[in-house]
Amino acid sequence: MRLYTTAQEFMAHPTGVNITTIVPTGNASQDTSELTLLIQMASSAIDQWCYQPLYAHQQTETTHVRPNQMGLEVRLSHFPVQQVVSAQWRQTAMDTWHTINVQAIDMFGTFGAGHKYIAYDFPYGGIYGWGQPPITVQTTYVAGYPNMQLAQAVTAGATSITVDSALGVNPGDTLKIYDGVQYEEATVAGVNGNTITLTSPLQYAHNAGVRVSELPDAVTTACILYTAYLIKERRAGSSIMMNGRVQPMNVIESEDMQLVREFLWPFRRVI
Structure with a gap:
């Protein structure tokens, strides 16, 4: 935790x-x-x-979904959803899993705010028969708010930070650096592992252990x-x-x- x-x-x-x-x-x-x-x-x-x-944490859950005209409308239990990592569906327990293209999904709301998505590439859509059982969908996703600590000290003017876990951090996010009177906010330019690049240099120096959070x-x-x-x-x-x-x-x-x-x-x- x-x-x-x-x-x-x-x-x-x-x-x-x-x-x-x-x-x-x-x-x-x-x-x-x-x-x-x-x-x-x-x-x-x-x-x-x-x-x-x-x-921010990774969650895998399985649910039953009845297709509609748009595809599979999947409600996730934890929120806010930051990323859908992978998803798959099958008709029965004897069926093989079919991969859902996570690039072809749409959130209800934006990532970081919603808790439901639509998979448009489901092949049957609205023609799936009413007498048939719901589709089983298994989704692995990241939910919650990024909440981490600096793994290394940074100097004023730094354009990147290294944290103990960058799970859930996305480009464009605003990070809050809680360091007393040296509190500041930084916008994320990109994420590579646990290293986060920033759109502009930091105003202050910060020690390792300072909390960085959304x-x-x-x-x-x-x-x-x-x-x-x-x-x-x-x-x-x-x-x-x-x-x-x-x-x-x-x-x-x-x-x-x-x-x-x-x-x-x-x-x-x-x-």
Whole structure:
């Protein structure tokens, strides 16, 4: 899995949470390590609540589709779809698989926004008989938002970056480089493995480990709030002091976690 924020981003966010004592009697390095673990827990919980990973990932699924006049209209379960890697169809379990030309498909919406495609090269189209079973279609595709880290430090003026995974990155995408006051955005010119070339030079230097992402800011904010909630819960146990009075933990959940859910609703998969 991939983290939806970093310890450095969390510490720069105005959460009002003191992270210097996450580990009792611990030092700064231990606090940062524990904070990273809590961010990992929050990121995993977000994926579970949304019923899908929100970071770019490859998915293979099989579905039944009844052809129409245009061809095969295939709905994919994870979104947004960044790329259809391969697709194939067959009429029955005894039939051999037939390759679908992924160059002859059209997304409902654009790549990076849609979750359904039409395969125009299906040979039967609208003449497929109503008494016959639906076609079985197997699709391998990339869904989710690219969310990665710099694998190597870069200098100001660099026209390319190397990341730990460029899955889902396409030419024309806008990447957000989360590096505190040196935050900047860069447009993708091309992708070669894990090396991404940019349309214009970077304004700032960035160290390895800095997060580079197309993830919507709502998801990052949700992860920060979820992590803050985990820290408060750890410190408070079943209650927490608010306005001079001890309040049950569900008061904090009604504030932090309600906001988390509101931010994440657009990304929750219907199952």
